[in-house]
Amino acid sequence: MSDAAALEPPVDVEEHTALDEDYVLTTGFVEKVVDAADDGDGMRLRSLLEDLHPADVADLMGFLTAEHRAVVVLWLPPELLAETLPELDDGIREEVLERVPNATLAEALQELDSDDAAAVVEDLEDDQRERVLAAMPEVDRAAIESSLGYEEDSAGRLMQREVMAAPQFWRVGDTIDHVRAQGEDLPELFFDVYVVDPLNKPVGGVAISRLLRSPRDTNLTDLMEPVNAIAVDQDQEEVAYIFEKYHLISAPVTDAAGRLVGQITVDDIVNIIQQENREDILRLAGVADEDRGSSVLEIVRGRVPWLTINLATAVLGASVIGWFEGTIQQIVALAVLMPIVSALGGNAGTQALTVTVRALATRELNASNAVRTFWRELLVGCANGLVLAPLIGVAAGLWAGDWRMGAVIGAAMVLNLLVAATVGVLTPLTLSKLKFDPAVSSAVFVTATTDFFGFLIFLGLATVVLL
Structure with missing residues (x-):
């Protein structure tokens, strides 16, 4: 070993083994980061x-306490921040x-595309926002x-204003030269060059991969494909649906006059x-929008x-x-068995509810197939009941020593x-029709209904058949 090598400090092999195989x-x-934060060792934090x-730094922040995050964030380089x-x-x-100095934050935001920068600035308090923007x-x-x-939640808030556009009369060579000349002014991420008319309205798009494969004297209008333009005021859920349905990588965003104002990428x-x-x-x-940074009070309020x-x-x-108190006093076995009926009903209702809410969210369910979906779930519920009823009926009959008890719980x-099945489908459909979010309150109605009717049907049948 040479003298120079002998003087080099030993390398910590584990220093940057930050991620496991998953x-x-x-x-x-995480413990190394915590130790460095406790010691106030900023240079070690920056090295780590x-x-x-x-994305891994953001994940790390979720594992740290507020005190440790306050130290770590001060040592993040502006670009990484x-x-x-x-x-x-x-x-x-x-x-x-709240912990980042305004000047540092202003410098960091300049590294972001306009959509990401706007998302960050949106979270600032009014006075801090003014100082950072200034x-x-x-x-x-x-x-x-x-x-x-x-x-908020519109395409205009989601889009990035940095976009690559070219006039209709340009050729491939003109476009490539223009792109190369932009340098730092280019969007950080883009997949298409949008072809616009003299009013700056998008008439088509050319994928970068196709542009680079084509001869320089080829007209852009000969290469362009139709584009799915997104209105600036469209809800982000609608935008996501369009991207998913048409397998888009990017799409132009247009204002009320149809002019190109930005783009949304995948x-x-x-x-x-x-x-x-x-x-x-x-x-x-029935849980509010919680994350790892939510306080106990915020979670309780939700x-x-x-x-x-x-x-x-x-x-x-x-x-x-309570209505059937007399029946239960005479046949105590009912108190043991009745939770089974309501519990299975609640689970079955939740299954139907989940499938229906998902279908509504993905627009696989609408007025054209709602009736068919309802009858399908009803048949599924009937089939499930016919499968489970003999099992619980035989078991209850043997346990109670009365075949009528088995028949009652089976029915x-x-x-x-x-x-x-009925409430699991109709509840979200009705809420959606009334312009309420079916994911918010459907579960409460479904559980309440299956409990109410589960007890009512079971105890009612027991009163008629067994007494």
């Missing part, structure tokens, strides 16, 4: 974080933004303010689809209203039991599964 941050790496992907901010959960991002160059500030002028749509799916899943469970509604529906179900099972 692309999840390792416990050891500088090679991480922004800029790319990390759009990846953070909303609650964590708001907290991080510290930015006029062009960048104007682009962000323009994006924020559109409705990376933004992936985020929207994940966000919408996450919201629907949480809403089906959950208590739905738990209160569930309490009211539970009281409604319990009142049915109640079939009828309640039919009720579950």
